[in-house]
Amino acid sequence: MVLNYRKKYEVVVAGAGIAGVAAALAAARRGHKVALVEKQTLIGGLATAGLIYVYLPLCDGNGTQVTFGIAEELLKRSLKYSPFDLPEAWGGRKNGNYGCGRIRYMCRFSPAGFTLALEEALKEAGVDLWLDTLICASQTASDRTVTGLEVENVSGRGLLEAGCFVDATGDATVIRRAGGAFETSENYRTPWIMESAPDTTLYPVVDSIHIQCLGEWSKEFEVENALDSRTVTDFTRGSWAMARKAYDDAYASGKCDRYHNFPIHLPAMPQFRKIARIKGIETLRSGQEWTSFDSSVGLCADWRRGGLVWETPFGTLVPEDVRGVFAAGRCTGTDGDAWEIFRVIPAAAMTGEIAGTAASLAVEKKLDGVELDVDSVRAELRKNGFKFHFEELGLRRGNATLGATP
Ligand SMILES: Cc1cc2nc3c(=O)[nH]c(=O)nc-3n(C[C@H](O)[C@H](O)[C@H](O)COP(=O)(O)OP(=O)(O)OC[C@H]3O[C@@H](n4cnc5c(N)ncnc54)[C@H](O)[C@@H]3O)c2cc1C
Incomplete structure (x- = not known):
């Protein structure tokens, strides 16, 4: 295959959905040269092109915020070009228009308005955005370390090389194309x-x-x-x-x-909820809400019911058999009920930030994903307000409260 162009970055993020945007912001804000590659001419993925308009909750349903960092920043940015507000209890206007009867830390947004707000954030952070660019293949070294992505756009076929990659394609395209193991769903x-x-x-x-x-x-x-x-x-x-x-x-x-x-x-993306997810060095499974993990790098609430919180093992972002790449968003190593919880917007933003931070640390330390130590990732995330374990917020298994499902 003749390559028409070749570009080098420190971090390349595949897919500009919510996870990809968060990953690119995290890596760029740590001072790295970052490319974000998207096959559509919209950013935000399913959340915008798929006409989703509900930013699901950052809180546990009992009044405690559990997800922080870029997930919270993007929630606030999603309101900028929209008629909606946060519930008053979470900082919104008195009698504001929060669009639903629930008082969790969540909101509705305009899909088109959210696209505009996301692009503004990428611009401020200096991310090099490649729109209308399809990732066709992953180039790998003999030990299955991803070294480059072959892309196709109106300029022809090109190669984007980087020290580390984030696969935020929603269906693990980069990791699958590098030969990584994966699972699918109905x-x-x-x-x-x-x-x-x-x-x-x-x-x-x-x-x-x-x-x-x-x-x-x-x-x-x-x-x-x-x-x-x-x-x-x-x-x-x-x-x-x-x-x-x-x-x-x-x-x-x-x-x-x-x-x-x-x-x-009509939606400009097929509205599949779960397509493919990686097999990570750790897998989060049904029934593991309220389970503590030494490797936890974030907290995420059950969006369907109050009172259920999940820790996020770092290994769910690390493919078991491909190096030099982290998964983010709805293609991380979660299964069953855990996949259901981690496939939505706040979790996509959170895992995106974790993956982007880890990728930039891996570049600095010249390490691949498996070798990176979790404490160094946590130290960076903590600067942006992250909590990792239930006890940090005084949370413990209690009564789950039933809530309406959006
Ligand atoms: C019907 C439906 C209703 C939902 N309702 C809600 C809801 O109310 N609230 C909520 O929070 N979540 C909801 N979700 C889920 C949520 O919208 C998504 O799961 C979440 O936005 C996924 O984000 P992501 O960044 O992981 O992936 P995606 O949004 O899938 O982003 C992946 C991006 O990668 C790009 N890409 C893929 N392959 C390539 C390639 N080869 N080359 C270049 N680019 C590529 C895609 O174009 C896309 O932009 C719903 C989903 C569905 C289907």
Whole structure:
């Protein structure tokens, strides 16, 4: 393959979803030359291009914040170009518009507004953003250390080299292409689309622009292997068919008409929740909430129910069989219920910051991921407010409180 260009960085982050943005910010703010590579011309990944609009909680549901650092910064930035506020109990305006009845440390955001805010942060940090650039292959040394990413864009085929990489592609593309082990998951078609519709909840005569969730988590809408291009196409077209049916039925029943109720925007990414995750040197599994790990580098709350908190073992970001790269976001080494908790926006931001920090330390110390000691990562994260263990916040296993699931 002829290479049209070759660039050298200290850290290259693959994928500009929430995890990738957080990783790039963390590494760049530590003074490193960082590239962030994204195949779309939007940043934010599923959270923006996928029309997700709920930044799930940073708190445990019982009034204690558990996730800190860039995850909190991005939550605040997500509000900048949006009509929403934080709940008053978490610093929002009195009687502000927080869009839901829950008082956890969470918010709603405008997907487009969040893209603008994320790019502003990358610019301030001096990250070199490559849009419309597809990562096609991982170059590796004989010991399976990733040394470069082959990319393709309108300038042709190029190579981006770095001392360390972060795989924040949402499906572990870099690690899989380097021969790393991975697991997959089933998925359900539950399209979220943006529409205009008469607002029947607040003001019956006013039209509203909002995001509509269709479908449900049932066998009827299940697909098994999201790592198959035919499935990606069929899954996406199936979502469009569901949207058409919803409008056809609504028009036929006379519940609404096409002058007031119509689609405005469809997701620009397939709405798979879980595609592929790495096999890490540690795996976080179902039932391990309230389990303490010596290697913990952060805390994350259960977004579905209050009172459940998880520690984050560093080894879930370190692939067991590929070197020179850390995983971040929804492709880290979590399984079952733990994958469900760690696949969402706050956890993506948190693992992104951890991975970006670890990658920049690995470059400084000329080490690969496996050799890096956890204390050095923790020391850096602590500067940005991170907590690692339940006892630091006086948290202990208590009564889980049931909450509405967004
Ligand atoms: C229907 C649905 C509803 C959800 N609801 C919520 C919710 O209410 N709240 C919440 O917090 N979370 C929700 N989530 C989950 C959440 O949005 C995502 O899991 C999270 O944003 C993932 O972030 P990420 O950065 O790990 O991955 P992604 O967002 O997948 O980012 C990966 C990025 O990498 C890029 N990329 C991938 N491959 C390549 C390549 N080869 N070359 C270049 N770039 C590449 C992608 O284009 C993308 O931008 C929902 C998910 C779905 C599907």
